[in-house]
Amino acid sequence: AQSVTQLDSQVPVFEEAPVELRCNYSSSVSVYLFWYVQYPNQGLQLLLKYLSGSTLVKGINGFEAEFNKSQTSFHLRKPSVHISDTAEYFCAVITNQGGKLIFGQGTELSVKP
Amino acid sequence: ETGVTQSPTHLIKTRGQQVTLRCSSQSGHNTVSWYQQALGQGPQFIFQYYREEENGRGNFPPRFSGLQFPNYSSELNVNALELDDSALYLCASSLAGREPNSPLHFGNGTRLTVT
Numbered sequence: 701a702q703s704v705t706q707l708d709s710q711v712p713v714f715e716e717a718p719v720e721l722r723c724n725y726s727s728s729v730s731v732y733l734f735w736y737v738q739y740p741n742q743g744l745q746l747l748l749k750y751l752s753g754s755t756l757v758k759g760i761n762g763f764e765a766e767f768n769k770s771q772t773s774f775h776l777r778k779p780s781v782h783i784s785d786t787a788e789y790f791c792a793v794i795t796n797q798g799g800k801l802i803f804g805q806g807t808e809l810s811v812k813p
Numbered sequence: 814e815t816g817v818t819q820s821p822t823h824l825i826k827t828r829g830q831q832v833t834l835r836c837s838s839q840s841g842h843n844t845v846s847w848y849q850q851a852l853g854q855g856p857q858f859i860f861q862y863y864r865e866e867e868n869g870r871g872n873f874p875p876r877f878s879g880l881q882f883p884n885y886s887s888e889l890n891v892n893a894l895e896l897d898d899s900a901l902y903l904c905a906s907s908l909a910g911r912e913p914n915s916p917l918h919f920g921n922g923t924r925l926t927v928t
Contacts, residue, residue, distance in 0.1 A: 732914045734916065742921050743905075743919035744903065744905075749914075800861070801846070803855035
């Protein structure tokens with residue numbers, strides 16, 4: 701079975717500072733990895749995905765993530781955050797054999813002026 | 814391109830009642846997945862429908878059931894509502910079917926409150 705652990709439930713940061721949201725996964729088979737963002741009272745929006753190839757993937761809104769197979773991690777980063785980045789961020793995994801997309805518990809990013 | 818739309822946006826029901834939630838998938842998408850998101854939690858997979866058949870189910874009791882129609886829209890039905898069923902119910906469409914790397918496109922959800 702697969703599982704996803706988001707290591708920080710809340711991350712407060714000042715505007716224009718860099719941020720890293722940490723995600724570790726567990727799986728006995730190869731996986732595809734995703735980061736989604738959820739703004740208040742909205743559904744989830746895809747930020748980026750890792751399917752194969754280059755381990756550094758770039759997404760929307762200036763976010764990027766790096767897949768590290770040896771450490772089974774897929775951390776999300778942004779070099780300079782904005783107030784508008786305040787939201788809940790979810791890491792998710794699905795095996796390359798299909799099945800269900802499994803989400804982590806979420807990380808609340810709070811950007812302060 | 815029309816995105817995923819869900820109705821209603823909010824709903825209040827009494828324990829023991831039945832509820833039906835609706836979802837219209839994004840244009841061109843043939844697969845619909847339903848998720849339950851309790852307050853402060855990540856979404857939990859309920860089930861997925863592909864070509865009008867259930868294509869996987871999470872750890873939810875049989876009182877959670879669904880349908881997918883020929884136009885790929887979908888319904889989630891919950892019978893004998895319990896207080897713990899209070900949550901945001903998210904519908905997501907994709908071209909997944911048998912392709913697991915196809916990203917999910919989510920609607921804004923239906924907020925169900927059971928009193």
